[in-house]
Amino acid sequence: MGDVTATLRRIVEGALREVAEEKGLSVSGLPEIAFEKPKRENQGDLSTNCAMQMSRHFGEKPLALAEKIVARLSSDPYLEKVETAGPGFINFFLSSRWMGEALAEILGRGKVYGSSDLGGGRRVQVEFVSANPTGPLHVGHGRGAAVGDIIANILKFTGWDVQREYYINDAGLQMDILGRSTQSRYFEIAGSPEKAPFPSDGYKGGYIYDIAGAVREREGDRFLSLPPEESLPFFKTFAADTILTTIRKDLADFGVAFDVWFSEKSLYERDLVPSAMETLKTRGFAFEQDGALWFKSTDFTDEKDRVLIRSNGVPTYFASDITYHKEKFDRGFDRVIDIWGADHHGYVPRMKAGVESLGRNSEDLDVLLIQFVNLLRDGQQVAMSTRSGEFVTLRDVMDEVGVDATRFFFVMRRSDSHLDFDLELAKQASNDNPVYYVQYAHARICSVLREAEARGIAVPSGADVPEGIFAADEEKKLLSRLADFPKEAEKASKDLAPHILVNYVSDLAGDFHSFYNAHRVLGEEEQVMKARLLLMQAAGTVISTVLGLLGVAAPERM
Secondary structure, X not given: OOOHHHHHHHHHHHHXXXXXXXXXXXXXXXXXXXXXXXXXXXXXXXXXXXXXXXXXXXXOOHHHHHHHHHHOOOOOOXXXXXXXXXXXXXXXXXXXXXXXXXXXXXXXXXXXXXXXXXXXXXXXXXXXXXXXXXXXXXXXXXXXXXXXXXXXXXXXXXXXXXXXXXXXOOOOHHHHHHHHHHHHXXXXXXXXXXXOOOOOOOOOXXXXXXXXXHHHHHHOOHHHHOOXXXXXXXXXXXXXXXXXXXXXXXXXXXXXXXXXXXXXXXXXXXXXXHHHHHHHHHOOOEEEEOOEEEEOHHHOOOOOOEEEEOOOOOEOHHHHHHXXXXXXXXXOOOEEEEEEEHHHHHHHHHHHHHHHHOOOOHHHEEEEEEOOEEEEEOOEEOOOEOOOOEOOEHHHHHHHHXXXXXXXXXXXXXXXXXXXXXXXXXXXXXXXXXXXXXXXXHHHHHHHHHHHHHOOOOOOOHHHOOOOOXXXXXXXXXXXXXXXXXXXXHHHHHHOOHHHHHHHHHHHHHHHHHHHHHOOOOOOOHHHHHHHHHHHHHHHHXXXXXXXXXXXXXXXXX
16 A cells, blocks of 8 residues: 555546546646645545646646546545545545555554665765764764764665764864863872963863873873973873763763764875875866965855965865765765754855865765754753853763653754753653653553453454454544655655654654544454554554654653
């Protein structure tokens, strides 16, 4: 049976072809037929305004065209009835045959129901988080981690060959500042703060004292007798390694596992930057001027050309990023997805230009921007400032509200929109808490199936779905929502939008709770009881699958 909208689209397209043939018209170039759920219960299961969109092409008034389409649909076995409404809407009421086949398909495919071959096995790399190893991950990084990990799950579910990558920014000025900050705190703890004054742009968080303390505990006072510049490389490496170890653990505990941790330093150790710059020069996108190497940004959408290699021979971040993306595509990826903080918005066109200058299509690179997270407690915003060191870490939030709620809340809105994260709501064991509401639906289903087993009631297989048994509005609404899952999964994949699945599973949980509260399952007449047990089994399977894609547990008891 497949996606109900796809089936209806084929049916309506067939009716339109018949009308077109009678009029001697072509149907090529017509807009795709779209369906939506009517706002009122008595307006059917799905509705389309295609007659209104296409009336001019057919030379008909919208209502007249709608009536001609409906006249050619009346005998379809998947439709109980079809009606015209208003100025030219067509409302579809699905038949019990459709419901039986839809349920059988869900139960038959089980955990792979909703998956597809949309990606066709093409290779895609998702690079996300990639925070400088200069401090613990804060909540903004956490949102990027959830978005990236879930997008990777969705892409794999829809047929892509996915690799997750973390780019370690372990070269450049920020690492020097980290080393000097740690070194200064070390001398301060050792009673000699004058040997290395704290840098004006240093990292002030308490974690720097912790790292400096760990250095003194392990190395003692041996650095007090050395010139600060001689010991700086040690402090830089020790601090970066310590922080990166913490980042790895936080991400692992958050349910995020990377296939590759790629070091920026390796670009220079493998001498890849000069090679990439030569490629740009050969392709005519780089030129030398005033002792520096420039990128011809003005050949694209930039208002001025940008420096790649400074006149002192030091590469810019842009040169490193172009080199890194060349290295990505050289590894054979068909598509690269970068997930960045929203403050990098202006850098996106430049990076796409860089990819295009390497001979790739700019569409081979997708960049998702992650907007800020506002943490709320009792309705008040929690103050955060990274530079002062007073910020809330991902670890803080995970420890307070749990991994499931943290991941779910991070992706409840589009990634490029601001997010208010209510810490108190995320901890509530009530239906007001969105993740609890969904998980409770799954636990409720498991509870009923356990009770059925305890009573010796055998749950039938998907092949035994009785036809014509689902008559209640709540049953039809729940089944219709379950049948929407393949379409929703593909949309989430195409749009790189985890919030689509959050909205879907929240609506699905709502439909399930409405069904469960309106109808008995156990103790009904046998055929009705077994049909409803199958419906619950299907709902549990889909809820579990979606929560799995979100990296959230589907508990069997709560």
